[in-house]
Amino acid sequence: MLDFFIGHYAYWFVFILMAIGLYGMTVKCNLVKKLIGMTIFQVSIILFFVASANKWGATVPVLDHSAGSIDPTKYINPLPHTLMLTAIVVGVATLGVALALVITIYNRYQTLDETRLLEHMRKDDDSE
Amino acid sequence: MILSNSPALAPLSLLLAAIVIPMVAFRRRWLAFPIALCASAFATGISVVNLVRVLSEGVIHYHFGGWIPPIGIEYVLDPLSAFVTLVVNAVSLLVLVHAHRSVAAELPDRSMPYYAVVMLMLTGFNGIILTGDFFNLYVFLEISSLALYGMIAVGNKKSPVAAFRYLIMGTVGGSFYLLGVGFVYMTTGSLNMADIAKIAPTLYHQPALVAALGLMVVGLGIKMAIFPLHGWLPDAYTYAPSASSALIAPVGAKVGVYAIIRVIFYVFGVDFVRHSLPLTDILAWLGAIAIVYGSVLAIAQKEMKRMLAYSSVAQIGYIGLGIGLANPYGIIGAVLHVMNHALMKACLFLVAGNFRLKLGHSTIPRLDHRVRKRMPWTTAAFTVGALSMVGVPPTVGFFSKWYLALGTIQNGRWLFLAALLVSSLLNAVYFFRVLEKVYMKPLEGDVPDDGDTALAEAPGSMLIPTLVLGIALLLLGLFNAVIVTGIITRIVPPGM
């Protein structure tokens, strides 16, 4: 039972973090707060992968020549780390585009509050 | 050399164009369009070659860097992926030809980055379709979605808000998909689709794998706007520049549909889905609801692009219904409808673009029969597209509905059959509303019939793609038996 807990509790914290991120994205009205939630959400998934790469008693995946023959149990799984390097870059790129959109929106409407933004848009629709 | 590398060449040529455009066309902007057009034409040619090769040689695997699959990344060229790449590349080539004038009119000073971003979107789509690796699919999904956010955001005043909402939704979708990949990787230890297809049947009722399937389908569903997750779609299509909506609407959602077909039927397999999660039933019900919901809302719209956007929701419902039926007729209908809807939507959006260029608007109540007199060819193309959407026999639209109807009858789902029939009526209502304005409505007031010389047929670069699509709708309808027996029957996945 305790073994099972130790083998899984990290994932549960990751999912709680994920829920916090989703909360920021869905409930908050300010667009920048939504972006903060989005970043938390993405980081939680990165943590999920990195947590899964762990092996007890293993070291970083850089070959140690002094160890002689290669023992896969002595190095943590390198694949999730590689995938997450890519995912981090994707996250940065998305954040950059999102900030560009936020700046464009602020320049046009002078507000970042979603409810007021929708009001402005409805007004524009009526005037057309 | 070209032949041995042909599976990878379509996305790579598009990517090369996207890299070269910012370097070459930074100061000489007029170069951007020819480069983009050449790359798109080359990709279309390569897709034709690939389809012919697949039909004669069988499935082709392409290993990047020479590494064998679970170690490296592979591209898989089977009849389904070859067919869908050809549809995507050919339709976008036609739309790109059409887009030149409307980009010059709507985005005069941003044409260089715009064409580069269009090339990146097509790279992403080709990559998603061809890849045989789950993580590679995620990377290309993100390339195409980032490009889509950008293409939507350069429209009118409201477009950045629409793009931002799509960005938030799309990121949730992409992250769900990535989480699903994580679950799959941790339970099976592999990222290669063919490898997982072998391992998954040994893991029925493994909650992590079931969750992975659910997360992947929901994630892709958000990206492709399956019915309850379609919230971002109408605004995005309406506020985007007309070149963007004509490029995104026909092919964007189809790529998501393709990915869902691939994940459900080729990776996890029908048996896994039947044993673990009532996913196909859910998809079928959502599809049926989407068909009716989208059609009803389309009737209520005044703006033509928004009407077409809601009609897209309905049409994606047809495809979802076909997938959800999970029998051979359903799959044939769904894949055929992928092609049909790409052609029909492209045709109709091009017509909307022509109206926008010549009339300055595409609002339905303001159309009148002057349009038919001055723009006869555009009106003819619209008529063919509308008839095809309704499903009148000689056009392609009839045949996919026919196969879907056969599928519902085979499964004995009469309610879904009813949804199909009702939606055909609703389609007729909202398209005949436009046709009635164009053909019947007399001029308002005493405006002299030939006083307005500005109103004329669209220029050749816009008219020809529209007409080609209109003729293709008729021809492919007449020869659809060839496509179905030659290509699509070979797509029906194993286990059905």
Added chain:
Amino acid sequence: MKTANYIVLLLFTGLMIYASLGLPQRGDPYATINLDESPVHSPGAAAYYIRNAHKDAHTDNMVTVILADYRGYDTLGEETVIMTAGLICFMLLRRRKEEKDENA
């Protein structure tokens, strides 16, 4: 509306935690992902990388070898993603400045 949101979030977290119960023990060196062979006898990718990275590419850092060689196509995609982001920021925000540059 807000309460519905909270309920959905709680349900999501609960479902995910339930799904995670089926995952292998974290840190187990003999879990499926870390084996040399998958259950259907295809090579296990992670163990292959650890064993052969140095032999194949004469590079000690396995992450570098996977990133640039075994899964190099992913990294090309990653580059493309960030180039897309740069181009979109350019397209959305750099307009007035470009005109100014050309006038000068």
Added chain:
Amino acid sequence: MRTHRPNPIVSLVSRVVSPFIMMFALYVIFHGHYSPGGGFQGGTLIAAALILIRLAEGNETAQLQFPRAWATPLGSLGVLIYFGTGLAAVFMGGRFLDYSVLHLAHHATMSRSYGILLVEIGVGLAVTAILVSIFDNLLEGKPDA
């Protein structure tokens, strides 16, 4: 920066620190074969050094160091280095991104090693240029400019 007030301490410290960050970044890129590191990490560090100068010295002064017009073509060049390495392999008769056929060294494994280095340099260049470009563009689109 709109209201840039020069501060001698900030200016001096960032001017001194920035070259060392870049030095370390080059180490991270070129030593990525033997220790944690690589193109993306190093590229981000160079971009951080450039952005530090932009923040401390004001955007106009920083243009002397890295003009904003370079960023987009340079980023494309970085991706082109990566893409070109892959395409060269196709022309030498291998698969896309198969560095062993490139004959960068006598042995196929060493050739792979050099191929990886080449690709990492491309990644570093692209990431540097594009992160700076995103920063510049965000600054340029600032409200009421």
